[in-house]
Amino acid sequence: MGVAQAERVLKSKWRTASLAAGWPFPRDWPLREVDDVVTAMLDTADPGDALVRLGRARAEAGAGLGETLLDLAALHAVLDGQCGVVAPNVDALPSRMLRLTATGWADVLTEEAADRGADDPLTGLATRGYLRTRLSELYRESARPDDGYALVLVGLDLTRATGWSRVVAMTLVSDVLRTVFDGGETLASLGPSVAAVLTRRDAALARRISAVRVLAADRLAVDPHVRPAGPAEVWSEHLPATHEEACGLLAALGR
Template structure:
């Protein structure tokens, strides 16, 4: 059973009218995104993915979108989204597809109303990626070369241990965010790769540079008098790198800010978890 038929049967109302081609895909994608944001999606800039477009195309073909939902679930896991948030996003799609023709009103996503085949495909994709990540425990992202959030947490544990010995904390985080909602597909990966290159050029003295999500990077640095100037150089260099490609230029200017570390490692781990999602 395809998602259109499932939505109509489960919700007891006619499925939304399908427009053909790119117009229909854009309309569905827009309504889905709006519903997901309203339901509580944490970071709007992280929602657009190539797999979202694949799911929209499959739905418009009246095909069973199981394979596309599996890939979307995996992509959400790769991006750091939890299972609950991933399934609520799926429920937003299901609610939108089940709307009457021409509807523009607010929908109410309900995970319990989503057909089991859709839930299973999405959850399996999410779970397979999480299992693979747990088994490999790679220390860096193979696309950008940035360290993982897990490695940054390890470094923070060491920093807090050092602070207990010396009696003072002299580290903080430099955070850099791009707006990936302004581009699509591989342009998002290119944008983060260019940002990673800029970060490595500016912070080239052994600092830990990590990815906290699809659009956010962090650098663990020691406080010094040159840091403000270094951050200014990072803004300029990032702008130059992004400007070389018109497809990634809209993701800038990069938002750069300094984040003081909290009093304990446990609080720092919570901070990273919040920043990452």
């Protein structure tokens, strides 16, 4: 049997075993990555990269991890010559085969979570993790980023607010920050009651801090349910000497 024919036979047996085991999307089963795994399994090459790519492809196509591993178990059963005799068993998968495929699948979800997680879903502000990334970029660009940048902080006393009024109060503050700092600055949430702006240190900074203080007071005063969270405390912080110290400062401010 030639190589091409052997690959076709293995692919056909794998698909049959996978569908019989309950693969729910027959039309979605064939992938280029399936062919790569088949080739790798019949070759002397290490199939590791092909298995990682298969896991990624399954995740990108919307297959769950359980479905992906059951499909992999079908391949393993076929390779062991068990297809049609013993049902595919995920627990029987070799640990490396399982780990590589699951790693590829999980990588996609991690990337998607990172894409979704750049902004706080309630306030629209960037997350603290994103702000740490921006600070890392600044510290790589300059040994003394504190010469050109500062952190502007806004804090509320949410112990005096209840329920959804806490979220509303921080949402109002985020709107104020977007109004005052509208030039591409990084606006982030450090915690449930603290927001931060990474901004250039220039002649207009003091005026902007004052504007945030005044506008925040006006917005919070409109609603009696959020008014107790104010007045907002607004201040600026110098950037520490190192990125590690800056991350420590963000963590402390967010408590």
